[in-house]
Amino acid sequence: MEPQKHMSRIPFRDALQTLADARKNSDVVITNQGSARVWPLIATHPLDFHFNPSTMGGAIPLATGLALAQPERNVIVLSGDGSLLMSLGSLVSSVAARCRNLTVILLDNDRYDVTGGQDTAATDLNMRFDDMARAVGFESVSTYCDGPHWQRDVESVLQATGPRFSWLKVEAALPDDMKTPPEPMWKQQSRFHEALNA
């Protein structure tokens, strides 16, 4: 795939639905920012943790810590492009930590969704996040800009040698989907802790 700014994109909700359908029961899913608002509308699971409000760029380090602490589980983290741009070095730190059970799903819509859709510094650059992930040392890197291919490959993406990085070019989330914040983190904590240690 050659994702460019004006190429097709996966509808935001569809990208998440495909992932929700493919995740295994033992997989941990960490969302934040836009994905933290949309994911709860399509899926609920005791091993979901919606890191919101989160320091931007914090989801990948949080997921890295969880992956290190729970090496028997796959930890899937959803990050927007704006959040990743805040902490590009976190990709390096994750690979350096040798987290083979970590999957980073980059939801790239070329904008800051939660603040109203402003451009990021990278919007006009056609940045190759997949090349960046390869250069850092992610073992498995994939790129998708259409729903059918993402749906076809998602299971193999999640089972590939880790750490894994999948770059999804997505549409902006639907405004109505962004209106409801997820359950407060303090309410999620005990449920998530119990599920992790079950």
Next chain:
Amino acid sequence: MLFTGEEIVDELTQIGVTHAIWIPDNTLGAWEDALVSAASIELLRICREGEAWPMAAGLVMGGRTPILIMQTTGLFESGDALRNILFDLKVPVIAIIGARNWLNADSRDTAKTYAEPILNAWGVDYRVVASEKDKPLVNEFLSECLQDQRSGIILLAE
């Protein structure tokens, strides 16, 4: 330097630390070989201090016992991450912060000037370790924090 690498590894091992998340400065950096060699501690190198707090939170949530090791400059840089993890997510994290130029009485280094005011502003409990007689505080204070599941910082004079 108040602690050699071997001494700090001994302290951290005694209190059950499993992971040390760090960015060194030229004082803390002397601990590298000992931390790498520590049998029960995994050294995690990060790129910027803002990563440290959420990474530690993930480890704590997953049942491990991390400690952050960074300089005061890194504490300042990572303020939003600290706020988010300690006060929004409410995950307790312990840290050793190297206090740059603390032992230099004539220093006008603003990293020294603002160290305690910043910690006080955040409301993070801390202890200053600035002399040989203070050294037992590392074990005592951090053990208490872990036992009580609360955050705490050792401000280690440099």
